[in-house]
Amino acid sequence: MGSELPNYEQAAAKVSAYARKLRQQIAPPRELVALSRANGRVLAIPLIADQDQPPFARSTRDGYACRAAEISRHKPLPVAGSTHAGQSPPTPLPEAAVWEIMTGAPVPEGADAVVMLEHVEKSGKTIRLLPPRTIDVGDNIVAQAAQARRGEHLLPSGATLGFAQIALAASCGRATLEVSVRPRVAILTTGDELVPVESTPGPGQIRNSNASMLAELVANAGGEPVVLPTAADTPQALDKALAKSLKADMLLISGGVSAGKFDLVEPALARLRARFLFTGVRIQPGKPLVFGDLPRTASSASDKGVKRLPFFGLPGNPISSAVTFLLFGAPVMTALAGSPEPRPRFMLAHLGRDTDRHGKPGLTRFLPALCDFNASGGRAPLVETVPWHGSGDLSAFARSNCFLVVPEDAGFLDAGSTVRVLLF
Ligand code: AMP
Ligand code: MG
Helix, strand or coil: CCCCCCEHHHHHHHHHHHHHHHHHHCCCCEEEEEHHHCCCCEECCCEECCCCECCCCEECCCEEEECHHHHCCCCCEEEEEEECCCCCCCCCCCCCCEEEECCCCECCCCCCEEEEHHHEEEECCEEEECCCCCCCCCCCEECCCCCECCCCEEECCCCECCHHHHHHHHHCCCCEEEEECCCEEEEEEECCCEECCCCCCCCCCEECCHHHHHHHHHHHCCCEEEECCCECCCHHHHHHHHHCCCCCCEEEEECCCCCCCCCCHHHHHHHCCCEEEEECCEEECCCCCEEEEEECCHHHCCCCCCCEEEEEEECCCHHHHHHHHHHHHHHHHHHHCCCCCCCCCEEEEEECCCCCCCCCCCCEEEEEEEEECCCCCCCCCEEEECCCCCCCCHHHHHCCCEEEEECCCCCCCCCCCEEEEEEC
């Protein structure tokens, strides 16, 4: 143990290579979902423009459709007609005239610009561009098909659907979308001390918070959580519980991966002929993390045609479980969902306060932290660690919105430095 364990970068590289390969192998089954249920889902086939976008040359202003050369002479021109949004395209613009037009309305044929209402002087039924302003061809018009041509691919398959993508699909007339079926992620919590959320813990017992947390993490990353009954710390209980998880697309086991007498998960996985890709990473918290996959049998085949079942043995402390899922579980899961989305998500921030000096050399640390994303004056986001009592401190965790990354050779970081944070 110790220095022969991979460091964070080495373990992350292993996981992302695994995830990449998985993405090439799988053909996720598809399903049709209503647009209103498509948020967070992964598109299974490209989204194609059903018509030109915009479908007609559109005015972006309230004003007058005109010929740029004519209006720029600053002579009064008669208003030949009027069109508002929703009306069909008007007749062609007569010579030496303008056409009143509202935002979103089709521009008449022959007009090559729109002059804004605010930039003209009105006198009876004529208008005149106020000097010294001139108008250029194309001003305040979005040409037909400027955004996309009919038949053009607007989104590739594999795109994750959010509100902007859903709006785009709506604009193409798609009331339903074909998306990849979400990977089913079995969540197996282990530990004799765990009782269900509804129970009052007896002496020495605690409520199972990881099942709820991991279910949300999985759902947030695009998976379908399947929470299994908690397994006791005996080889028999683990064997039985693991046997029930083999039909899932991915397996998360929480607890039982440290070096203690009742940490029985690794041997149980080994009994199922697991291939271990690593058993520990030089990170804190989360060092005992186990990653690998299990062979499938005909009866445990996955819908996705994945030959082996990827698993993560997450250390049981809640913050350890969360950070190891975000760092290593999420990229495998997104790959299973058919998405190339890069995970985990990091960004740079400005450190507001020194970190503690407790860092052990050789471990990359992930400290619960609070980032102010709205730092004023165009400055980088400001981040500070949240005081905590170790990786079981859920109340500190619930007050944080990211992890501050302390590089393995640093141990601690000083206020004022530019630092990396892991977003969640
Ligand atoms: P383990 O990884 O099993 O050694 O557990 C490490 C610590 O995390 C212990 O204090 C456990 O009680 C706690 N723990 C394990 N599983 C859970 C869980 N599902 N929910 C909350 N705490 C847990
Ligand atoms: Mg345990």
